[in-house]
Amino acid sequence: MFLNIFINRLKINIRDKQAIGWSLLFSLALGTLFYCAFESIYKNAVNTVVRTAVVLNAESNTFGDMGEILKTIQYDDGTKILDIVETDYENALLLLENEDEERAVKGIIDLRNIEDIRLVLSGTKNENGEIGNAGEIEDSILSSIVGVFRQYSLMISETIKNNPERLGEVLKSLERKTTELIANKSISGGNKDPYVTYFYSLITMMAMMAMMSGAAVVESGQADQSPQGARTEVSAVNKAVYEIAGLLAVCVVQVSVTMIGLCYLVFGLKINFGADVTYVFLTAALATILGISLGFFVYQFSNISKKARENILMAIVVGGGFLSGLMIPNMRTIVEMKCPIINRINPSAVITDAFYALNMYGVGERYYKAMIYIVGLTVVFISSGLILSRRKRYASL
């Protein structure tokens, strides 16, 4: 019975041209658009060394030797990313304005106030300027590095203000991250291609889009959702068996769709994900299953209208995407400080965190932790969905 349902649900999903078509079109079209938009930046990004002035004082090294950390950041082949000139702010500005290409710096990283790390780029020429010369890869590299340092300092200062008792814990965690930076697991992948995060976001969105297939399993198996559901419910089949077989079939198809999209990005467009690509595929597969389980769970609440359920799913995807930093890069860190539980239960944040960990630190403790969250959330959504389905009694059809 299980096999019969699985095989037929597989056929239904494979032949659902609209669902598969949109998922594929989304990944292929958006991937191509991103690629076209960033292609030139991509080519220039390879092993660019950025001559940078760093302004330090005694406060700068409160949480570690910042100048030393910046010097050790390097590409996979060992090339240093930054060519550091440690100097005072006035001299740094002179270097920024210097017309001699050899001596000039592309930007100034001002670490004098650790709570307010500033980046001054060539072309902006003022202390508050961060806008820089749009389109220059050096600006993007510097922005990415400063972004990471800001996240660290924000976490520390917020902890001091709100949870001073957790400071030791946070510092220990940052120390580990800093060590990882120095040990070259580092942001090297991220720096090599600062735009890879857009492609990670694309994979996250593809995974979340799979939720509609999870919803379709519920729709086709419950009497109040479709005529096919009514026919299934009056049959002799165990509801849980039906739903598990249906979910399995959906997972096979949707994970395949995600893999095709990812193959196009990796082998077609030759996007360098800056991490072991096997793990990118693994993360994308598990993320897709998480998306399916979310749709399966939300659609169990059939006492609310179909339109409302669709809106809830969209709100989770868009709102969750916003909170996970898919739209504003620092948002995930802010949420982590204010209400960390959201980052644990927000599917987009959990997936983003896994990709972030993979890209920034490679396969390690943080990545495994993120993967455990993905699997954990999937299990919670599916088991809750099955329980809700089992207990369902219809007052009206």
Added chain:
Amino acid sequence: MSKTVVEINNLVKRYKELIALDNFSMSIKEGEVFGLLGPNGSGKTTTINCLLSLLSYDKGEIKIFGEKMEPKRRDIKSRIGVVSQNVAVFDELTVYENVDYFCGLYIKDKKTRKQYVEEALEFVSLTEFRKFFPKKLSGGLLRRLNIACGIAHKPELIIFDEPTVAVDPQSRNKILEGIECLNKKGATIIYTSHYMEEVEQLCNHILIMDKGKKIAEGSLSELKGMIKNTESVVVNIRHLKDENIEEIKKLHHVYDVKYMNNILTIKCSGGKHNITHVAEYLKNENIDYDRIYSEIPTLNDVFLEITGKQLRDKE
């Protein structure tokens, strides 16, 4: 004596303020073609959904094959087939795959299932369409596929919930013939409809319901025997005086006369030669008429007389 297949006692189902089933009871014997007749919104489909444990109900008891019906009774469900008024098939599966899929929800053995599916397709004359996808089928063929999906596992009790809605006359006849055939093969049938002609043709036991209540129950002849009207004589007359109408009212067995739009309707209770008496009167009075004919009462007349309203909205 035949076994009781379905027994419903004092069923009450409320939708907030609305009482959909009001202490409704019915009993169906093995081998019957049981007609559940009533206007739209009378509670037929609610009764069927409660029977199948799809809907929860507020009060009452339902027994199928002598055992209490509950959502988890898959053993009982495996002996029931349902053909709903909505076509419930998957557009992405072919005709054969659809029947095989739904049959597979009951029959585990692949070989047996294959045989059952072939038989079901043959039964509804869809064998030549086996590789077609539902979207390529006409409305009538789609209804037949819907039936094949509901009966392929050879159930003992088959529920047809308005299976001929929006079906052309040719396909409708085919469906009705099929149901008769299933009954002859031993299946007990529950047939819900608001088409009285179908119920008259198919069912050997009929229950008429309205507003969630049983109005009348019995065989077709028993139901017709419940009402005063046994025959209506209808005459197309262009001119008729009031005194003629009064005199016709006085004819033997006549209890009601109406003259509207040049049509004279004379309702009779009992008597075997009512049409002859009316024709003789008109001849004696030198009243010209175009056409005269006799109508025996229908289920609609039964419903009309009991409730004072038409069973089916004029289409």
